[in-house]
Amino acid sequence: MLQETHPPKKLLDQLRDKIRLKHYSLATERQYTHWVKRFILFHGKRHPKDMGSVEVEDFLTHLAVQGQVSASTQNQALSALLFLYREVLEQDLPWLQEVVRAKRPARLPVVLTQTEVAAILERMQGMHGLMARLLYGTGMRLMEVVRLRVKDVDFERAEVLVRDGKGGKDRITMLPRKLAAPLQEHLAWRRRLFEDDAAKGMANFFLPDALERKYPNASTEWGWQYIFPSGSYSVDPRSGAERRHHMDEKLLQRAMKKAVLAADIAKPATPHTLRHSFATHLLQSGYDIRTIQELLGHADVATTMIYTHVLNQGGRGVLSPLDQL
Known part of the structure; x- marks a missing residue:
């Protein structure tokens, strides 16, 4: 044959x-x-x-x-x-x-003042507002917040576990006390949405292959659900399964842009700017550079050191001779 x-x-x-x-x-x-x-x-x-x-x-x-x-x-x-x-x-x-890689120009990150951050956050409400506050309050990257799962937040220890961050590494950052109550209220709503999905047989969610093999029964568990879900079901382009994915990050980017314009801030601020501001404001408060490196998940402290340059006002913090006249 x-x-x-x-x-x-x-x-x-x-x-x-x-x-x-x-x-x-x-x-x-x-x-x-x-x-x-x-x-x-x-x-x-x-x-x-x-x-x-x-x-x-x-x-x-x-x-x-x-x-x-x-x-x-x-x-x-x-x-x-x-x-x-x-x-x-x-x-x-x-x-x-x-083959030579193109040399990227060295640029300092855009950083907001605390007054500017407050003005932007005041103009962001609902789920987008909660996500923006998490970005600034924890130093997480945009997609790290978008992909947060219920089991990643520990209210008792006031911690957030960032899974599979840049470079495939996990790390722990703080959960701001101000966000504990709003986040718990959001999770109560999220639980109701999960139960409605479960009743329709639509509570399964995406897990990477390795985790799906390790936790075969996890696909419908509450703890593995995305905290910030999409408003509708969508078809997974890889598996073809229809389910509720996490929120599209572009929605948060647009909400942030509207808030920046409404606050009349000229800086080109994006959700990632909140992470830069988190690091800079911690340095201004006197926290150690190594501690900030761990919170941000930087592999090399040299990456974190860029924020020390931001702190140097004007020419490396030097007082201009014109101001001494």
């Missing part, structure tokens, strides 16, 4: 499979697929295995010159191509090491 043969998978499908095997996020999958597709189309649909450093550099140059993309965007495209050659085509070629 002849054995059934399956045609080899297309390159982009192989790329997606490898990304999922390594448990990269859906956003990374979309970005990498986008850049590999653009790379192939740019070179007339040639197969990447027939190309090398010259073609990669030509593509990156095109992005910088004709596309006028930022250094970070150019580096993202390079990361996608490096992943393709190393992980999918399994070509660890010498030229991969020689």
